[in-house]
Amino acid sequence: MHEPWKSTSRHLNPIIVSVTHLLARNNCTYNEVDWILEQLQYWIKHRREQNEYVTYLDYQNDNKTECMDDVVITPMDFVDKNLNPILKDGSPFI
Numbered sequence: 001m002h003e004p005w006k007s008t009s010r011h012l013n014p015i016i017v018s019v020t021h022l023l024a025r026n027n028c029t030y031n032e033v034d035w036i037l038e039q040l041q042y043w044i045k046h047r048r049e050q051n052e053y054v055t056y057l058d059y060q061n062d063n064k065t066e067c068m069d070d071v072v073i074t075p076m077d078f079v080d081k082n083l084n085p086i087l088k089d090g091s092p093f094i
Contacts, residue, residue, distance in 0.1 A: 043085065044073060 023033055048068045053059040076085045 043076065047074060 023036070028036065049059060051068050051071070052064045052066050054065045057063075058065060
């Protein structure tokens with residue numbers, strides 16, 4: 001399992017630093033950052049589950065059809081007029 005907090009995973013530190021700079025450049029407050037991280041974690045978790053389980057029944061039975069541990073994430077593309085994320089094919093992210 002990848003453990004970014006361990007000293008052997010120093011390669012992630014520049015990413016974390018870059019994210020903090022991005023947030024600061026956008027004048028994000030601590031409350032906004034908390035919300036952003038919560039939403040980002042939800043989105044990543046949901047996308048992972050969509051890729052790991054083919055059906056809802058698979059999800060209920062914890063029957064993973066794919067392992068996403070070492071798969072690079074798919075980035076969000078854009079947002080609609082209400083700032084809801086949409087996927088590459090234009091469908092809403094639910």
